[in-house]
Amino acid sequence: MTTADRPELDAFREDRTYLGADHRRNERRTWLVTLICAATLVVLVTGGLATHSMALMASGLHMAAHVAALLVAAAAYALARRHAGNPAFSFGTGKVGYLAGFANAVVLAVTAVLMAAESVHRLLNPGEVHYEDALPIAMGGLVVTLVCMWLLKPTKVAADRYDPQGDLNLSAAHLHLTADAAVSVLALLAIFAGRLGFTFADPLAGVLAAVLVAQFAWTLLKRAGAALLDINPSPELTAEVRRRLSDGGERVIDLHLWRLGPGHHAAIAIIAADPPKPVATYRARLAGLAGLSHVTVEVRGGHEGHDHHHPGCGDG
Missing domain, CATH: 1.20.1510.10 (Cation efflux protein transmembrane domain)
Structure with missing residues (x-):
């Protein structure tokens, strides 16, 4: 894994303020x-x-x-x-x-x-x-x-x-x-x-x-x-995040989504790609997605994804 592909926090909101719009x-x-x-x-x-x-x-x-x-x-x-x-x-x-x-x-x-x-x-x-x-x-x-x-x-x-x-x-x-x-x-x-x-x-x-x-x-x-209890708040948003992250043929081997506040959600995703792209590529795919305010993305090589995949991985 290269330096650019290490787990990285996507600061969609630098202030970490997840209050409702109203x-x-x-x-x-x-x-x-x-x-x-x-x-x-x-x-x-x-x-x-x-x-x-x-x-x-x-x-x-x-x-x-x-x-x-x-x-x-x-x-x-x-x-x-x-x-x-x-x-x-x-x-x-x-x-x-x-x-x-x-x-x-x-x-x-x-x-x-x-x-x-x-x-x-x-x-x-x-x-x-x-x-x-x-x-x-x-x-x-x-x-x-x-x-x-x-x-x-x-x-x-x-x-x-x-x-x-x-x-x-x-x-x-x-x-x-x-x-x-x-x-x-x-x-x-x-x-x-x-x-x-x-x-x-x-x-x-x-x-x-x-x-x-x-x-x-x-x-x-x-x-x-x-x-x-952080139960998945939106299967629709989860599906959209998965679709965008795998848009280039990558595999999303782990994805968790939870609510941070009114209109605000957080997501953690682990992606397997061969060859792996920079984390910024995947962040850009999720940019502007309504309701998604905080994202953590980890990118692994294709062989790493196979080695680390287990039945417990999936939507959160």
């Missing part, structure tokens, strides 16, 4: 939504204390869970941005948002369990429901949630072709609010049904809402867990 925009909006929910929380709790309304107090406590989840998301944005250039993070801070998303998924899962337990209890032990008092609370909560959902609506950027999940931290916060909106709709339907005499509708709606929230939590857990 990081600052998403951070600002997350903080704004957090403030809106916090203000709503204060109004609900204050109103509950003034009127001795348990309905308002319960709604306030429910909003407190949203504020906690949004604070986690907002803090993740701030932490990732502040330490983006910290060399202690070998591959940047782009995954901080995935960790926050996983935490919020756990919160959603716990919420689903608590909702299910309380709903089943009320099915077995029915209590009086003040539908007229609950109606404006449910409607007001739905309006606030819809406004916050609109503010946190994810944007689509060109680099997302190979990363359709986009900013998972924002998606987690948005999914949290989506679950709340779905619960609010179910609550409104239950209230209207209860006013017509179907008293079982209220706890039944709670059970259905718990199942729905659990589904949201499971989806988010899988997405965040896949990123944190």
